[in-house]
Amino acid sequence: MVLGLLLLGRLSASADDPFNNPPGVDIWCGKAYRPEDAAFDPGGWLNAPEPSRFLLLDLRVFPRMSVYTADDSEGSFILEARTSRTRGIPYCSGNIQRHDVFSVDPVELAFEVSDAETGRTLVTGLEAPALSISHEVSISIGDLMPRFAPYTINVKLILPDCDQIYTTSTKIFRLPRRDDGGGVTKIDQLYGGLMVQDYLSNSTEWKPLFPFSYYVSWGGWLEQDLTQVDAFKAAGYNIIHVVPGGGYPPVNWTTFEQFFDLCDELGLWVMYDLRHTYQNRTLLSDQISRFASRKSLLLWYTADEPDGHCDPLEAPKTALGRIRELDPWHPVSLCLNCANFHYEEYSAGADIILSDVYPVAVNTSYSEVYGTVCNTTYGCCGCDNCEGRLSDVSDRLDAFRRYQDWLGTAPPKSFWGVPQAFGDEMFWRRNPTPEEEVAMVALSVNHDAKGIVGWIYPTTDSIAAATRALARVVTSEEITAFLLGSSTQSLEVHSPPAAVDAAAWVRESKMLVSVVNSGRATQARVSIILPEMVVGIAASKWGDGSGWKAAGRELSRNGLGKYEVDIVVLDLA
């Protein structure tokens, strides 16, 4: 993160390694930021594709789980179908121009799973679903021999409107069973959440895990007293992300092995950070071999703000390939800091993209640190192309999802949020208040973040108290089941003139609704339009819960406090 690097006095990528800057010019997010350097176009900006003259069918196919293993005999894949003006193949050869083209008539959907190595077809299937945003197709995978190489799923679709044939394909993994004591983390690529097994009870059941935690200072805190690991877990955080020092080894291995022993015993999941070493093949391999079979290892984290530092564009992807060879059982994550700088190349290096937008008490148009303005081609203000309001956090997540959509990435990336839990240094005049902290978490979750890892712990007592309480709510079995077991639906809100943001998740007979007022208090009536009919409020999970009324397709209340967050469960009609 920016913070740690500033403290080490090396904010920029040093002028010799980046690729887009004039000689000797320090840059962040590709931009010059020192007053003596002139602005230049940093490039690397991802734009919306040119619209097509034709209506397009945008088809994406990917397995439901990032990996299956020898223990799985059933699997599935997701077929997503959307109409688009920017991606896909002309719908019915361009002869149909309506927007609501999907015929109610079923499509013919044929698929086969084959072995690219032998050319053999192993499984075939035929279905006749209606085209929809997301259709799940079950496949029996018991006959796919477990191995490290993937199998291919070929999908053929015949549209009823015009008999046009579409083909697409994806890869599916059925990995061997682990025999080294290590665990497996799957990504449910339909909803974006992690799935794990509780090894403490030897359970074979896969359960969703919503990571709620912090980047944790190692040298400055945890290393000095490992008993803090117990306290951290007891506080309600379900994973831990240790920030290593520089050099090699990045931590004292003896102490770190003891730390891992504690995490193994406690069932505290570890997000292992390779920020200083992911570009060195030897050091990367050394660490992967060292920790890949730890029971509590949850996932890897490679590049920390590679877009800020202007790491070589291919570096994260190269590291991802190397990690997959050594450890195909765990996902890989990285964190992006810039608004729009070589997103395509950097995001190709991970399954999970974290976004660290720090908008609290920061001047986003003028950098007091460097004495320059900040704009889309110049300056470093601590929050790239931000407005300096809490909704910068959710705007960035929306932007990343839009980029993914333009790129047509399948499987989709998962996004996690990194809320600001520091301040009073460099660009940031103070720490967030607990209310701001909770609001940033809620804005992230409302905009589809599937994990929260704040920067940085230890934080202020008041922020820690707020996140302890919120962690218990978000990671509870009931709430996690909503967040990772259904799609996030953004809701229409009428709340003049307040900046109210709301999202819903529907499961069985209940609806979870999360409401955030990211701006000033309002006395006005706030009306939230729900995606389904409800009969009332079943429970309030966060906020005082009073004053809300739920009936029909509306959740409403008179007035909402500044930065107020309310999380309620409603009964469906």
Ligand SMILES: *[C@@H]1O[C@H](CO)[C@@H](O)[C@H](O)[C@H]1NC(C)=O
């Ligand atoms: C889980 O399995 C291990 C190894 O077989 C055994 O030692 C341990 O007691 C088991 N734990 C539980 C909670 O069943």
Ligand SMILES: *[C@@H]1O[C@H](CO)[C@@H](O)[C@H](O)[C@H]1NC(C)=O
């Ligand atoms: C690592 O920590 C152990 C245990 O505290 C200590 O004995 C050892 O000297 C440390 N190693 C290094 C290289 O500092």
Ligand SMILES: *[C@@H]1O[C@H](CO)[C@@H](O)[C@H](O)[C@H]1NC(C)=O
């Ligand atoms: C990787 O790190 C090792 C150990 O620090 C070093 O000897 C080696 O030169 C590095 N490799 C590269 C390619 O930088």
Ligand SMILES: *[C@@H]1O[C@H](CO)[C@@H](O)[C@H](O)[C@H]1NC(C)=O
């Ligand atoms: C940012 O700094 C500039 C220059 O000092 C000042 O004019 C402006 O009001 C500041 N904006 C905020 C939001 O603090």
Ligand SMILES: *[C@@H]1O[C@H](CO)[C@@H](O)[C@H](O)[C@H]1NC(C)=O
């Ligand atoms: C950003 O500010 C710099 C320095 O004032 C200026 O040269 C540049 O034209 C500005 N860029 C944009 C896009 O306004």
